[in-house]
Amino acid sequence: AETSLAALVLRAAKFASQRHAPQRRKDPQQTPYINHPLAVACVLADEAGVSDPAVLQAALLHDTVEDTPTSLAEIERFFGADVRLYVAQCSDDTSLPKADRKRLQIETAPTKSDGAKLVKLADKIDNLRDLQRTPPVGWTLSRVQEYFAWAKRVTDGCAGVSPAMDSILAGIYAGEFEYE
Ligand code: NDP
Numbered sequence: 001a002e003t004s005l006a007a008l009v010l011r012a013a014k015f016a017s018q019r020h021a022p023q024r025r026k027d028p029q030q031t032p033y034i035n036h037p038l039a040v041a042c043v044l045a046d047e048a049g050v051s052d053p054a055v056l057q058a059a060l061l062h063d064t065v066e067d068t069p070t071s072l073a074e075i076e077r078f079f080g081a082d083v084r085l086y087v088a089q090c091s092d093d094t095s096l097p098k099a100d101r102k103r104l105q106i107e108t109a110p111t112k113s114d115g116a117k118l119v120k121l122a123d124k125i126d127n128l129r130d131l132q133r134t135p136p137v138g139w140t141l142s143r144v145q146e147y148f149a150w151a152k153r154v155t156d157g158c159a160g161v162s163p164a165m166d167s168i169l170a171g172i173y174a175g176e177f178e179y180e
């Protein structure tokens with residue numbers, strides 16, 4: 001039988017949940033890490049109206065290569081070449097110093113595929129919402145503000161692929177707090 005789109009997306013959710021299983025977010029509650037990729041995929045599906053399964057799969061998988069022992073070859077084998085490209089373009093080179101990684105995210109944002117830009121916009125939306133809700137343990141206000149300023153430079157470089165997410169980000173940078 002033909003594989004349903006729901007099955008393709010759920011396979012990516014299951015794979016990500018297995019790979020991220022030992023990890024926690026940096027909030028005081030140490031929320032399970034998988035909540036973040038799930039929230040990023042929901043921003044795309046619910047708020048940005050994205051229905052391309054490869055983009056939703058890439059959202060679910062976007063931190064597996066950077067943050068877990070997962071290779072791009074595995075991503076391609078299980079999820080195909082498009083998902084591999086989007087995940088590759090959303091992964092920092094972890095061999096570089098942190099400052100270089102942050103600078104490269106700004107410089108390379110405009111060169112990325114539309115699929116990767118969509119995932120990056122949703123990723124920053126969820127991280128900025130997390131920072132508003134539950135900042136990482138030990139972060140000062142100025143560190144949070146620096147993160148917002150840096151994220152804006154990255155998302156400005158990804159702008160134009162989703163009017164809905166451009167508008168959500170404009171609200172976040174204007175200091176509109178969102179409540180659950
Ligand atoms: P990190 O990259 O270390 O942390 C932010 C990342 O953590 C997010 O992008 C997100 O990435 C992940 N994350 C996990 N949990 C949360 C959460 N609850 N809320 C938000 N994000 C979460 O921090 P920085 O971006 O600040 O990078 C380090 C830089 O900070 C260095 O360049 C250094 O110069 C600077 N620095 C500044 C300090 C200051 O006081 N101003 C102090 C120390 C460093 P993901 O999507 O991958 O999960």
Ligand code: ZN
Nearest residue numbers: 036062063123
């Ligand atoms: Zn992320």
